[in-house]
Amino acid sequence: MSNNWEMVIGLEVHAQLKTTSKLFSSSPNLFGSEPNENVNFIDSGMPGMLPVLNWACIEKAIKTGFALNFTINKHSVFERKNYFYPDLPQGYQISQFEFPILSEGYLDIDQPDGSTKKIRIERAHLEQDAGKSIHDIDPKFSFIDLNRVGTPLLEIVSYPDLSSAEDVVNYMSSLRQTLMYIDVCDGNMQEGSLRADVNLSVRKPGGELGTRCEIKNLNSFKFIRQAIEFEFQRQIEVLEAGESVEQNTMLFDTNTGETRPMRSKEFSHDYRYFPDPDLLPVNLTDEQINQIKPSMEELPHEKMNRYINEYKIDKDISKIIIAEKENTVLFEQMINESDVAPKNIASCLVGDIFAFIKEKNTEVLSLLEFTKDITDLLKLISEDVISNKAGKEILPQVLEGKGKPNELVKKMGLEQVSDTSELEKIIDEALVGEEENIAKFQGGSDRVLGYFVGKCLKSTKGKGNPKLINKILLEKLKIINGKSLIFENCDKINDK
Amino acid sequence: MSDIDIKRISYLAKLKLPSEKEEFYSQSLEDIIQWVDNLKKIDTSNVKPLHNVTEATVSIRNDNIEKNNTPEDVLKNSPERAQNFFKVPKVVE
Amino acid sequence: MPKRQPISSLVNSLKEKKISVHELFDQFHKVAKENKNNSYNLVLDPDYQKSNIEASQERYSAGTNLPLDGIPLGIKDLFCTKGITTTASSKILSNFIPQYESFVTQQLLNDGAIFIGKNNCDEFAMGSSNETSHFGPVVNPWQNKNNPSEKLVPGGSSGGSAAAVAEGSCVASMGTDTGGSIRQPASLCGLVGLKPTFGSCSRWGIVAFASSLDQAGPITNCVEDAAYILNSISKHDFNDSTSSNYQRDDYIKDIDKKLDHKIKIGIPSDYLKNVTPEITAQIENTKKSLAGHDIEFIDVAFETTDYALSTYYIIAPAEASSNLARYDGIRYGVREEGSNLDDIYLNSRTSGFGDEVTRRILIGTYVLSAGYYDAYYRQAQKVRRLIKDDFQRVFQEVDFILTPTTPNEAFKIGEKLDPIAMYMNDVFTVPTSLAGLPGISLPSGLSSNGLPLGVQIIGNYFEEKKLLQLSNLIEKELSFNE
Ligand SMILES: [Mg+2]
Numbered sequence A: 001m002s003n004n005w006e007m008v009i010g011l012e013v014h015a016q017l018k019t020t021s022k023l024f025s026s027s028p029n030l031f032g033s034e035p036n037e038n039v040n041f042i043d044s045g046m047p048g049m050l051p052v053l054n055w056a057c058i059e060k061a062i063k064t065g066f067a068l069n070f071t072i073n074k075h076s077v078f079e080r081k082n083y084f085y086p087d088l089p090q091g092y093q094i095s096q097f098e099f100p101i102l103s104e105g106y107l108d109i110d111q112p113d114g115s116t117k118k119i120r121i122e123r124a125h126l127e128q129d130a131g132k133s134i135h136d137i138d139p140k141f142s143f144i145d146l147n148r149v150g151t152p153l154l155e156i157v158s159y160p161d162l163s164s165a166e167d168v169v170n171y172m173s174s175l176r177q178t179l180m181y182i183d184v185c186d187g188n189m190q191e192g193s194l195r196a197d198v199n200l201s202v203r204k205p206g207g208e209l210g211t212r213c214e215i216k217n218l219n220s221f222k223f224i225r226q227a228i229e230f231e232f233q234r235q236i237e238v239l240e241a242g243e244s245v246e247q248n249t250m251l252f253d254t255n256t257g258e259t260r261p262m263r264s265k266e267f268s269h270d271y272r273y274f275p276d277p278d279l280l281p282v283n284l285t286d287e288q289i290n291q292i293k294p295s296m297e298e299l300p301h302e303k304m305n306r307y308i309n310e311y312k313i314d315k316d317i318s319k320i321i322i323a324e325k326e327n328t329v330l331f332e333q334m335i336n337e338s339d340v341a342p343k344n345i346a347s348c349l350v351g352d353i354f355a356f357i358k359e360k361n362t363e364v365l366s367l368l369e370f371t372k373d374i375t376d377l378l379k380l381i382s383e384d385v386i387s388n389k390a391g392k393e394i395l396p397q398v399l400e401g402k403g404k405p406n407e408l409v410k411k412m413g414l415e416q417v418s419d420t421s422e423l424e425k426i427i428d429e430a431l432v433g434e435e436e437n438i439a440k441f442q443g444g445s446d447r448v449l450g451y452f453v454g455k456c457l458k459s460t461k462g463k464g465n466p467k468l469i470n471k472i473l474l475e476k477l478k479i480i481n482g483k484s485l486i487f488e489n490c491d492k493i494n495d496k
Numbered sequence B: 001m002s003d004i005d006i007k008r009i010s011y012l013a014k015l016k017l018p019s020e021k022e023e024f025y026s027q028s029l030e031d032i033i034q035w036v037d038n039l040k041k042i043d044t045s046n047v048k049p050l051h052n053v054t055e056a057t058v059s060i061r062n063d064n065i066e067k068n069n070t071p072e073d074v075l076k077n078s079p080e081r082a083q084n085f086f087k088v089p090k091v092v093e
Numbered sequence C: 001m002p003k004r005q006p007i008s009s010l011v012n013s014l015k016e017k018k019i020s021v022h023e024l025f026d027q028f029h030k031v032a033k034e035n036k037n038n039s040y041n042l043v044l045d046p047d048y049q050k051s052n053i054e055a056s057q058e059r060y061s062a063g064t065n066l067p068l069d070g071i072p073l074g075i076k077d078l079f080c081t082k083g084i085t086t087t088a089s090s091k092i093l094s095n096f097i098p099q100y101e102s103f104v105t106q107q108l109l110n111d112g113a114i115f116i117g118k119n120n121c122d123e124f125a126m127g128s129s130n131e132t133s134h135f136g137p138v139v140n141p142w143q144n145k146n147n148p149s150e151k152l153v154p155g156g157s158s159g160g161s162a163a164a165v166a167e168g169s170c171v172a173s174m175g176t177d178t179g180g181s182i183r184q185p186a187s188l189c190g191l192v193g194l195k196p197t198f199g200s201c202s203r204w205g206i207v208a209f210a211s212s213l214d215q216a217g218p219i220t221n222c223v224e225d226a227a228y229i230l231n232s233i234s235k236h237d238f239n240d241s242t243s244s245n246y247q248r249d250d251y252i253k254d255i256d257k258k259l260d261h262k263i264k265i266g267i268p269s270d271y272l273k274n275v276t277p278e279i280t281a282q283i284e285n286t287k288k289s290l291a292g293h294d295i296e297f298i299d300v301a302f303e304t305t306d307y308a309l310s311t312y313y314i315i316a317p318a319e320a321s322s323n324l325a326r327y328d329g330i331r332y333g334v335r336e337e338g339s340n341l342d343d344i345y346l347n348s349r350t351s352g353f354g355d356e357v358t359r360r361i362l363i364g365t366y367v368l369s370a371g372y373y374d375a376y377y378r379q380a381q382k383v384r385r386l387i388k389d390d391f392q393r394v395f396q397e398v399d400f401i402l403t404p405t406t407p408n409e410a411f412k413i414g415e416k417l418d419p420i421a422m423y424m425n426d427v428f429t430v431p432t433s434l435a436g437l438p439g440i441s442l443p444s445g446l447s448s449n450g451l452p453l454g455v456q457i458i459g460n461y462f463e464e465k466k467l468l469q470l471s472n473l474i475e476k477e478l479s480f481n482e
């Protein structure tokens, strides 16, 4: 049914800014405090209280401007958006309306076919967050906690350039990634640091835009996907039943996965925006704007390019690393602290370290204290002191802080046997009675070499240096057969 | 009759005018709006609105925390509370 | 009215131990307590102020007295005072006890002043006669000599402040002026009322009426007292984003200094178009009194005067409608019962606000609403610029502007029922407010009914020092207080 319909989506993303204090007051900008702990007389809308703008919020907006290719407006104006709600103490939200701080930006998102799609962003403006009404403590009452009141938000409004749930999730996660990279937002969606309002309408391909509905306040990728899919089907059903979609504000029910209109209002909203007379316009100088540029952090795609070009890391692995900023912090610290090849560090990170993180459910950044140990361990492997396999065994211990790699190697008895005479003895023993296989080798079967290496490793209980065994083995076979050997095969085996 | 929708205006302002006063306010509003209508005579097409006589840029503060009050100070005047929450009849969305 | 002692001479008496701080407080408190003109919403008794009185007395004894030490002041009930009920003369705030002190009153406390109480005013400062107060009208202490039984308004909205100073229950009172609310009552009560330049005194902690217009200022017996208070309250406040950080003068120093160069005073003909001869006479008196000085009077004309009231009655209610949205019965103030949240809002606000406040909220909501914003609010903002420019043009020619303060003397309580007729009271004070300029009202004479009338002198931005010097001179020459 949905085959002949397409969806048109625009996103309004509210990002809480990572600041110490609030947008217009000096209360802490903190999540998870006791009720009304972070509330002063400004936040609670007491008579005569006045807002004073936090410069850090302007700074973060400017950084976002650079990162998302915005025009940074030198003149912006805070206005009042007037409406009544119990978690809105002033009776208005201070926001930007006619003159936002940022306009006309864009963000490139990846498409399944490997190409990128440009999502245009209409504007981004600074505004205050509201408090929280808690409805589930008491059946008859709502409890109001104003801690979140005045938390700085940057509302980022895209054009309706998104055409699938996939697009939306890509856009949102790319946005989230960028904001986290430039330290503008902590990206914690569970705590509401990043919330999306989805504006969705449907149309026949090439047809006129339909009436849109706004689904409010989605704070997880799962819900965003669910809400979009449900709302898409709902609108199609309405239209195919010959009715028309009513412009509405919808709520998403996380329990049922359905969208439903908010309780209809007697009168439509009229926010009566007007410039806040308590605040003067924000007039920025070129100097103020440019001053922020040098402090800009590397953006995800910039990092990725550097990893590929400078560190010679595969694109796919680079992509995995840059997905979260914290990965890059861990990664770059390892690179800076050691001379281990970045490539080896990268493969260890996305392989064993990520596996450990997943299994133990630990924080990436909690491993920062072990980076030196990790690279020491990688060094032991590259210097053939231990085998790759031994390294895998030791790594979890290192990540749990159970000891230094060289201590652990000794303690666990994993030091590699690299004594040539000892290995020669083992190899000689291994070749006894293997005339048939030697003949196969002679016939060009490279699998036999693997068999011999395996046999030798087994008799060293895994501690034999495979590279060395390989080398000696080849020498021996050469002698035995008096033939030259296929070294490409050997290299392949060496790599494993 | 006036084109002022007094019901809508009072709803936006969260005021419930008693029906016997609706006409009074409606009339009064209309008189005043008519009285201020003389502004329409002025050609302001080239004039920028003046938001504030102080046409300086906004003053800003550094991103520091200042805590000069307790939750109790904020809740002290509340008509109804539950522990450290403000309390209101259930909000239905 | 009896001649009052200025602050300087009271401070001297306290210094010389001719009177104690306690005795001085008692003397004013006694009058305040009677509250016969309803000029107080709340009177603080000597017990409450005991520690302040004692601390002040100690400073006098130690010779470390502060500029306003021990001076009993009235405070308009629009200033939030820590631990002291602050109502804005509204039912909705009738139980509100701020846990903070407004910037301006804090400066006065820092300088040793002792508060007598909270002065009645128009509800949320919306009114020109002090009749909109939830706690009843204030009565002007002056009487019509031809009809002494008539109760007259003191003007508004700082009517309680003016009546309190006039009745002698405080030495001076802090008022606020949005469109004339200091100057007009000062004029109707025969006092000095100063509205400083917008941005001169912090609005932090003052219950907001119209943020882009509100300005605190003193109502006093004499110009010198206004200078004393301005010295205390005019400071840059970081917590008010519209507070100016220009370098303030010492307003007392050289207040008596003779004019050292010729000054030009403009008299706007358009202000005198429709006034009674009695009002015109005030301007003539003032001119005459200055005859011996090197002052040139120049006729000037404004192009925007006729639009000022309209502009004001769009901008002020618009801002007010938003500023008063926080009074909803949820976090403080009076909450009315309701079966659901919306009912609580509606019932609390409807019952909590009086008629005039309701009217202005409605006007403000209307002019900001969709479809009307451009025609009313934006247009008013544009005309406001024209008004400001108009003043700047005139100030290129002259140093000061002299106008009447009000078009009439104090009128009977209940006389002006029509809101527009009431709004006309502010016709001479509103333009200055819109331009954000400093203006002062000085008593200039008596009407045929024996009621005080005043003139307004308008200065250029932040020229309060020169404005007070000229006012001081006029005061001396007019000898109104003698
Ligand atoms: Mg939205």
Ligand SMILES: [Zn+2]
Pocket: A014, A127, A155
């Ligand atoms: Zn928003």
